[in-house]
Amino acid sequence: MKLKLIYLLLTAAPLWVCGLQRVASAQLATPSKPSGPASTLIHPTTPATAVEQNSNQFNITGGQASGGAAPNVIHQFDRFDVRNGDQANFIVAPNVSNVVSLIDSPQPSSIYGTLQIQSNVPNVASNANLILVNPEGLVFGESIQLNLSGDLTATTASGLLFSDTYHLDIDGVVSRAIIPGQDNTGNTNPSVANLTGPPTGYVFTDSDRSLPITNPLSTALPVGSIHNKGTLALEPQSTLTLLGRYVQNDGDIVASGGTANLVAVTGDNLVRLSQPNNILALELISTDAIALQSAAGIPQTITGGDASQANRIQSNTNGSQSLTSNSSLTTAPGSVLVRGSIDVSDRNGQGTVNITAEQINVIGSEISANGINQGGFVSIGTESGIITEDVMVNRSSAVSANASAGQGGTIKIRAADTIRLYGDATANGTSPGNLDLKAGQTLDVR
Template sequence: MHEIFKDLQSASKRLLFAVVVWSLQISSLNFLSSKPAFSQIVPDRTLSIPSQVAAEENTYTIEGGTAAGNNLFHSFESFSVPTGTEAFFNNATTVENILTRVTGNNISNIDGRIRANGIANLFLLNPNGLIFGPNAQLDVGGSFFATTANSIVFDNGLEFSATTPEAQPLLLVSVPTGLQFNGQGGEIRVRGEGHSFTAFDPLFSPIFRNNDARGLQVNPGRTLAFVGGDITLDGAMLTAEGGRIELGGVEEGFVRSISPVSPESQQWRFNYDGVSSFRDVHLVRQAAVDVSGVSVGSMQLVGRQVALSDGSMALLQNQGTQTFGLLRVQASESLTLTGMNPDGSIATSLRQATIGLGSAGDMDIATRRLAIREGAQIVNRTQDMGNAGDIDIRASESIELTGASPRNPIARNLIANASFGMGLTGDLIVSTHDLSVRGGGNLATVTFGAGSAGNIFVTATEVVEVIGVEPRILAPSILGSASFSMGNAGSGIVNTSRVIVRDGGRLAAVTFASGNGGRLVVNASEFVEISGTVPGSINASSIDASANRVEEVTQQIFRVSSVPSGSPGDLEINTPQLNITEGGLVTVRNSGTGRAGRLQVNAEAVLLDDRGGITASTQSGEGGNVTLRVDDSLQLRHASQITAEAGGIGNGGNLAISADTIVLLEGSTIDANAFQGQGGNIQIETQGLLLSPDSRISASSQLGVDGLVTIAQPEIETRSALVQLSSDPLDATTQIVSACSVAEENTFIVTGNGGLPPDPTDVLRGQDVWVDTRLPDFVEASPLRQVDSHEEEGSSIELPLVEATGWQHREDGTVELVATPQVRVGNRWRGNCRD
């Protein structure tokens, strides 16, 4: 029993000790959770004057550090700011730049506030990585730079390094000039709850920012920069009102920083020419980078793969009177924009805009591949008096716009320069290898107001494809320029090898309203192909500079009249092979009240098949003029047409067609007809014209005067066929035919326009000789009498004399005059001509 009691007593002591230890641990944890841990911000001893950290309540007060001129250097073993805490840099107000590095191995987690005195710029350098939580805030008077570079470089070559923190003579440094990366930099991730932007609709409405104070912000006009490895904004908000935002995904190389050069601008700029390899930049879950404001904002996104999705946005919205700054995106591999926010009101976008008197800035995009999907947009627009800027896109491999938003069919994939007010739009310049616009996507300059649309210039070394419609509202894929209001459409130039417009797609410079259409020029070094229609749509696949009606649903979306009143522009196509099939159109027609445009095609061969058309027709105005210059063949088959018909009181247009051969089969037509006006004129120049019985060429008028149809062969140049005659006089006596036997050296000469003189020794062969066929005038017949057989044998009946009409040679060489000569046939005399 005693032993058992001792064992129980020992066990009780051990249990009591465990309970005490456990209680102490709980108390310690409670204490740590109620006070900030000093281990979150820990200075190191690498500086000549080390940093000092004092913790009071929820604030880390950072003092000390090494000063060098207007720069103040801090160095930490670790640097994190937990939720609800603050890191306060208690610097002198004369300090211009606070440079902070982390030399340990830990990532910096920042979910509290970072604060500094005065207007100092703050640099935070941690190669291990930086993570900003949804509660992170900035309270600095100057700009803020977060980077995972290895070092900050100065103009004298000195570095403030986090990976080799050995002391250097920092007293000689001045302004930071760049960031050095060695290929091992960590990521920068910023988390948030997503922006709260709103818009009445994804097409017409400006963005309402709602004074959202969430996320990381700097003072107006300042710079907010994140330059590191992979950059991810996950629902994050970055704001620099009227300032600059910089996102740079860098793996290895040197990023040059350019400090502000004037008091008017406090924006820092970065140059990535010294970078050898990049990392990715992603904006997801309604992330936003916003420099909108009344002063000049600008933005740059640089990386390997730059991607925005889920309604994320890069926004530069000018609310002032100055011209806004540049939005530049450089993606060494790809730039991808996808989708919309959950309610379908905000498109994922790169967006320059003006809502005031000042103009929007330009957009400059350089990448290998650009893809816009599910309703995303790249747009530069004006809502008021200010002008929109230019959009310049260079994608060395491909540009792809595919479809519309699954949530909202109105929100189509879009690269556009647009006017919704009095301001003008800028130009749209696109350069790539392959360009594909499909499923209702748009690549266009467009006006919905009084301001005119800009011009569009497309260069695609391989192919331009404009294919299909948005199936829910039958909105076509469009490449070009358009007017939906009073402003005029812009002009367009497309240079490529192949153009394919199919299944309802449109390559166009058109008007749907009172503004005029633009001029369109298409140059394709291999071929142009237009084919197909869409069931239920009034518009076929087309290349056009026309004034067109649109479907009823499109009229409602874009608020346009059902009948356009503007005039179309001109259209020119230059290509070796032009194929228009299955209802496809090349047109400068006017479906409204005005005249048609002018159309010119220069090609080696043109084929229209299965209702293909080239038209300059009108509903009621003057028909347009069509000029076709075809080197080889022009073929129209299966109800295809070339027409400049005019409806109403308009006169028919004129058709001028030149081709080596022209073929019209199976009910095809060439028309310049009119209804009440005068028929147009058709002038055809060809070597050969084949017309089936059911096909026609017509320039008639139902109620007016018919036009003229002229068909002619091309003029033949005869000067080159003339022979230069000898200037030496000829002896006519020597020009007798050489009908002699070949006995010695001879020559044969044909001179002038005459034939050969006859052989003087030849018989008159084939000559028409008059023969007297009259019966001789015999004396009156006497009664027949019996002739005695004994009369003299030499006696004969005396015949009357007749006139001689020829002669013939006797065998003895004498000549006998005869009434009817016998023409000699047989061997010709072959004496020596010289005898």
């Protein structure tokens, strides 16, 4: 059925919709399962970072440290690939808030082993968050393991914004960001010492590396993609953020009572967060409107750098990833494809799932934000910032925010054009939950 500016709010329990249409299996080719890179390659680009191998463990120490109440450690690499069975172990002081790894590489990073953060003080744990940045792409393999007490952010941004004032480029250069409409009275001679607390924004440039969409269900990945094929399991109440040009989840994401953010960005934009780690309150600002003032005091406009002719990630026979310039790219920059599971369920229904992109496809997936006392919250699509055009939830998918002994949660789906909800959507409980759908043009519920 076709409706103009439709808003459908269902508040009765049980809330259940079941689709009749199947997506052809030919469109859903099973992703290849390479064994990962043949060897672990972790190459620092500055003497500030040291990597020492001890058997299958690669201990990463040093880095450039900021000050402040929430200090960060910045590492720079030109390769960051972790083989199945190996460990990338970041060793930091117990008070470090964030470990930022800038990977300025000509190819995506393949991580099939373990990511770990360890305190340098015996018997004192590290709660630091890990932030991985590689503009070319990040691939998490089937055998990946996470040994993290904090959050994990994986992004293909080309730079990070701190305190809405200081820009950290992928090459490690720190500049003062001059953003229209805000107080720009920051330090005119900034350094890593100014980069305290979590990033408040992510800068994306070089959008011309990605080609237009022809088939959003293809497994070919454009440059700037994040692809999860394994199990990304975090500690309860933690946050996992995958923020790239294109995001594809073929594995499992687990964060009991925590938050899972899957966000895809097109164009050259600053994705600014109104509150740290709050991906729902994002704001897009064109990088053409932002100027940087370097330590030398020379202002310049943020623009895309040297555009490569490479436009997709290719899985090689030895499990490594490389770039190719195949013009038959069939994926969609600005899209999120979820074919694996996302589970943030916990007793109190504190789990949250946010999926934000221009095009969202949930295919053969299970997204769960269930609880006992209360159901959680699932948001698919947005009306501001990154505006979602189309959402597809196919017949073999299930989205739930149920409560076994309390109020059902909320499932919210937004699209400026079309919502196709063919799968199950339930927000059941002893008290009604909400299924909140809003489509600008077409709402198709089967």
